[in-house]
Amino acid sequence: MKNKFLQQLKRLQPRGMQSTIMVAFSVISISIMLLIGIVLYIRFSAWNRQESIRAAEKMMEQTAEALEDYLVSMRQISDTVYYNVIKEESFPDNERNIQSGMNLLYEGNDDGIRSIAIYNSSGSLMAAEPIAQQKEDPNVTDQDWFRQAIEEMENMHFSAPHIQNLFDDGTMRYYWVISLSRAVELTDGGESQLGVLLVDMDYSGISRMMMRINESNSGQYYYLCDNTGNIIFHPRQIQISEENGMENNEEITQYKDGIYNDVLDGENRKIIVNTISYTGWKLVGVLPYSAMTDGMLNIRYFIVLLMLLVAMTLAVINRVVSVGIARPILNLNESVRKYEAGGTPEIYIGGTPEIIHLGQSIQSSYEQIDRLMKKIVLEQNERRKSELDVLQSQINPHFLYNTLESITWMIEGERNDEAVFMISQLAKLFRISLSKGNTVITVKDELQHAQSYMNIQKVRYKNAFSVEFDIDPEINSCCMVKLVLQPILENAINYGVSGMEDHGEIIVRGRLKSGKVFLSVEDSGIGMTEEQVHLLLTDSSRVHKHGSGVGLVNVNNRIRLLFGKEYGVTVVSEPDEGTTVTICVPAVPYTEDNRKILERGYGFGGEEMVEGNNNEE
Secondary structure (H helix, E strand, O other): OHHHHHHHHHHHHHHOHHHHHHHHHHHHHHHHHHHHHHHHHHHHHHHHHHHHHHHHHHHHHHHHHHHHHHHHHHHHHHHHHHHHHHOOOOEOOOHHHHHHHHHHHHHHOOOOEEEEEEEEOOOOEEEEEOOOEEOOOOOHHHOHHHHHHHHOOOOOEEOOOEEOOOEEOOOOOOOEEEEEEEEEEEEEOOEEEEEEEEEEEEHHHHHHHHHHHOOOOOOOEEEEEOOOOOEEEOOOHHHHHOOOOOOOHHHHOOOOOEEEEEEEOOEEEEEEEEEOOOOOOEEEEEEEHHHHOOOHHHHHHHHHHHHHHHOOOHHHHHHHHHHHHHHHHHHHHHHHHHHHOOOOOOOOOOOOHHHHHHHHHHHHHHHHHHHHHHHHHHHHHHHHHHHHHHHHHHOOHHHHHHHHHHHHHHHHOOOHHHHHHHHHHHHHHHHHHHHHHOOEEEHHHHHHHHHHHHHHHHHHOOOOEEEEEEEOHHHOOEEEEOOOHHHHHHHHHHHHHOOOOOOEEEEEEEEEEOOEEEEEEEEOOOOOOHHHHHHHHHOOOOOOOOOOOOHHHHHHHHHHHHHOOOOEEEEEEEOOOEEEEEEEEEOOEOOHHHHHHHHOOOOEOOEOOOOOOOOOO
16 A cells, blocks of 8 residues: 555656645645544543543542432431430330330331331340340440440441341341441430440442443443441452452542542453441442443544545645634633633633624633632522531520539529529520521420510529510411520520619510511610610621620521511610611411521522411420
């Protein structure tokens, strides 16, 4: 072929300039097409690898979500057994109720769990479901799941897959399970003791999820290991266990989530790592380079054919394409890349009308995205700050110290009835302050918290002021942000009536008007000027001399974050005439669904609120 090509070139030489131009053009055309072919092949190869990685990442994300949902359901079963069965009953008096509750949970979830068992701290079985005979001397105290639960009581623990070795169901079958264990508090004969709750999950559920993503024969595969490198699932698990294969699973445990280059037995691979929440398990995708280049043979044929078809027309279309289409698109792509790398959203706008319109659309979209992202970040920061303020305001060290000191004086003075009253009010106060970690509670609970707080303060201040609650019963079952009245009452005491020579009065009113709940705190204290009233709701940097330090600014912000900007706190005050602070929120019926909607941050109106009292706590 080479000799024939040289002979053709010799024939063209005598033909003069025209032949020279044709030969030169042919050489240039072939050289350019070779270059284009190589570039296209490299780009196609890179694109093919990226698409393979993207597809693998998407599949792993979906699988990770499915695994997390599965594990969350197991955690919920464990929580339900603990909080709804174990904590509500005691051994041995209510053993039948405990067994019945465990049976209901098992029957409703028998497709995902093999057994539920409760052991005391010495390893003795207290209850189990399904009812089965325990194997002789399983010695649970030496098993990893039991030791981890006792040693790290604050966590839940997921074990590696193992054969269920505690119970004999009479079928002589062996089940592979993953044990979820946790430390629990048991009530036995009226006394509290430490125990372990065990939920054995059916390993086949996880196995099926992993098998579905390992059905491809392209060479890529996915496996699951724990945070110490123990393999939970691997498509070649038997070969690895028999040392007929190997895997870099121990090295993988050091990797964070991301994409890494890896070499195993001289083969270059891409490793994708995704950590499963709650467990520390790692879902690992392995993509050998050889698997990512499958199908490139057809692309080579396509590139060669393309070179042959366009070689003779390259000179004509090269300038049109490069100047008319390619250059504006490349500029647009480059500006997009700069934005993706963290630059400002200044997208290239030029070229044909279509490309100009595309650039303008991208520019507008990126600017809108940038504005929305800044807004979201600001709102999330405000929400986190408000939530932190709530946590800080739940326990006032000075208030608690003074209250306990007052109780001590009462006991030393043998004023036992008063001490009992103070302790009961303090218990009610902290029960509502905790509220199972919820931010939204009923108006009734918020008022109960306020009454307990004021009962304590009246004793501490030796009844220097009086408190009256005038509440419309219709508002008791409405939603309210937790701990909004206490800071207002604290300010009414410290800045309103505590320094008065005469007997001070504080009135708490609650009304339902036009679909809104109004809670107001009126005091007969010294009042404030208009400037001081303005600072109460605008200046969050003020240093509080007394009280919780939470301030009306944060109370107002918390209400507006959950219910909307049209709701919040208003203050009316006149010097020497007293102060009235009013809270306004929408009249949303308190249900479990409405509470979750509000606490997820959708706000009033973000989702349809549920009427009625279902799921009310």
